[in-house]
Amino acid sequence: MALAHDPAFNDRTSDGAAAGASSIALDFRALSHRFSLPDRVLPVLDHITLSVAPGEFVALLGPSGCGKSTLLRLAAGLESPSAGTVTENGRPIAGPDPDRILVFQEATLFPWLTVRKNIASGLEARGLLKSHGHRIDDVLKRVRLEGFADAYPHQLSGGMAQRVAIARALVNDPKLLLLDEPFGKLDSLTRLSLQKELLQLWKASGFTALLVTHDVEEALLLADRVIVFSDRPARIVAEVAVTKAHPRRRDDADLVQLRQQLLTQLGVSADV
Amino acid sequence: MSDALTDDRDIFARTAPLSGAIWRDGLLAAASWGVAAALTYAMPDVITWGATDLFALLTAIGAAFFLAAALVVPRLSRDAATLRHYGPWFIAIGIWFALWELTTAKLGWLPKPFFSPPQGLLHVYVTDWDRLLICVAYTARLWGLGFFSGIAVGFAAGVALGWSKRFAYWGMPVLKLIGPVPASAWIPCTFFLFPTTFHASIFLVALASGIPVAILTAAGVEQVNRAYYDVARTLGANNRYLIYRIAIPASLPNVFVGLFMGLYYSFAVLVVAEMLGAKFGLGWYLQFNTAYSAYANVYAALIVMALICAGLVRLLFSLRNRLLDWQKGIL
Structure with missing residues (x-):
């Protein structure tokens, strides 16, 4: 339940050395999923096999609506796959669990609760508010929203709301954070600062992170590994390891080269 | 141009202290109430209505109050914002009293027994207040039992209908079917189903308030x-x-x-509910006096009912504002 790890481990990359009890390994095996619509069957995921190491930060990159979000919902346990398996540390995922928390593109804060109560909702739902309530102030400080504890969601900007959503996840000390285009709707400056904050939170807490994005630069700045998906039904078309140490610069020559490689794999001309 | 501007400012400078010294709407209200009082007192009634002098006295007191307020309000240290806000209403009420008085008691254009002058209503309150009070108490008991049991059941049913697909499958069609049935159509069933007519009346009020709550909650x-x-x-x-x-x-x-709708429906259904063998109650009072063509009593009771209903609506509004504080700025 440690909030912060030994600083000596904070500059780790994909080796997972710091990963202990506070993160989990995630395995997708021959995973396929389809939705039954009234008039037809819509296949969204096609034979996905992917292993995520404990404490690893993996970005899932692909065209909009290709099925990446469905992959996160399966990992969160909100849905069951049509075929194949999803396991955490070798055990099949049967349902939602606060160890694996999903953060959506929309902050989806409960509008009738203040920021503090929104963050507390996970602890409250599990009856842990008394024993772990002190974590709320801690988390508020980490997302730099101490002054907004009693504000209602409609009083917050988009970036602040998304920070609350992340805080609402982190207060439960998740072992896996599933991020579904969390910065997709924010302006570019807010996005830059939140990306940096997310990276710091990940380093400090040591959770495994799975980030869905269609922003190539975001994937390269944050992730240890970038998985490229095809259009629907989604298949894995490429996998790129990013070994560059943090902090990364977006104009770094290696990253620029990787960016061009990824854009080509996504079917976009590299000189965009 | 600049001359005109300074002229304007001069005018403001000259008039500001004057209009500041007197609350103009208060003065006008005093005038309209004064006219109503004078008309009532000075002109003879076409037929006797009872409390004519009392009504003249009360409106004269009102006029004196507004006259005093017109002079005092501008000198108050704190701003009497509510009083000022309703200023135009006070004027209009005075005019309304004067016209009402003229067309009914003084000129007889709106004849007895269908219409009643203000002193007719006042007469009812003065002579029949004890019976009216008992009726209010009886109605309060019936309404309270009916409304609160109705919204409790309606809310629980609404949550179940909105939450569970199976509940909705069976419940929604039934609710949509019984929703539009007028309350009086239930009377034969309720006589059979309930041990006493009082229980049957409670059921009618509960039904009227519960159905909109159930439908809106489910949605x-x-x-x-x-x-x-x-x-x-x-x-x-x-x-x-x-x-x-x-x-x-x-x-x-x-x-x-749903609660607001239920509140209005429950009041509308009171008259029907008190048709079922009630011995007291505002709905009963309305029917009883309608039967005897005592329309002044009917109007008097209607005003009491309207005031109670408006008070309850206000209470419900303040409850809503407290519970839905988080909506401020969204709507």
């Missing part, structure tokens, strides 16, 4: 953003939490719409 729970449930489930919420902490607070704005 509200059904419309809750599914993403809230997903978020709550990943945070470790069980079904109980989803219902009590997500579905209900999220649908509360809808529930309040």
Whole structure:
């Protein structure tokens, strides 16, 4: 339940050395999923096999609506796959669990609760508010929203709301954070600062992170590994390891080269 | 141009202290109430109505009050904002009293027994206040029992209908079918189903208030953003939490719409409910006096009912504003 790890481990990359009890390994095996619509069957995921190491930060990159979000919902346990398996540390995922928390593109804060109560909702739902309530102030400080504890969601900007959503996840000390285009709707400056904050939170807490994005630069700045998906039904078309140490610069020559490689794999001309 | 501007400023400078010294609307209200009092006192009634002098006295007291207020309000240290806000209304009420007085008691254009001058209503309050009070108490008991049991059942049914597909499958068609049935159509059934007519009356009031609450609550729970449930489930919420902490607070704005509708319907149904062998009650009072063509009594009771209903609406509004504080700025 440690909030912060030994600083000596904070500059780790994909080796997972710091990963202990506070993160989990995630395995997708021959995973396929389809939705039954009234008039037809819509296949969204096609034979996905992917292993995520404990404490690893993996970005899932692909065209909009290709099925990446469905992959996160399966990992969160909100849905069951049509075929194949999803396991955490070798055990099949049967349902939602606060160890694996999903953060959506929309902050989806409960509008009738203040920021503090929104963050507390996970602890409250599990009856842990008394024993772990002190974590709320801690988390508020980490997302730099101490002054907004009693504000209602409609009083917050988009970036602040998304920070609350992340805080609402982190207060439960998740072992896996599933991020579904969390910065997709924010302006570019807010996005830059939140990306940096997310990276710091990940380093400090040591959770495994799975980030869905269609922003190539975001994937390269944050992730240890970038998985490229095809259009629907989604298949894995490429996998790129990013070994560059943090902090990364977006104009770094290696990253620029990787960016061009990824854009080509996504079917976009590299000189965009 | 600049000359004109300075002229304007001069005018303001000259008139500002004057209009500041007197509350103009208060003065006009005093005038309109004074006219009503004078008319009532000075002109002879076409037929005797009872409390004519008392009404003249009361309106004269009103006129004196507004005259005093017109002089005092501008000198108050704190701003009498509410009084000022309703200034035009006070003027209009005075004019209304004067016209009402003229057309009924003084000129007889609106004849007895269908119309009553203000002193006719006043006469009812003065002579029949004890019976009216008892009626208010009886109605309060019937309404309270009916309304609160109705909204409790309606709310619970609404949550169940909005939450559970199976409940909705069986419940929704039934609710839509019985929803538009007028209350009086239930009377034969209720006589058979309930041990006493009082229980039957409670049932009618409960039905009138419960059905809109059930329909609106069901719609509200059904419309809750599914993403809230997903978020709550990943945070470790069980079904109980989803219902009590997500579905209900999220649908509360809808529930309040249902409560307002239920409140109005419950008042509308009181007359019918008190047809079932009631011995007292405002609805009973209305019917009894209608039967005897005592329309002054009917109007007097209607005003009491309207005031009580308006007071309850106001209470409900303040409750809503407290519970739905989080909506401020969204709407």
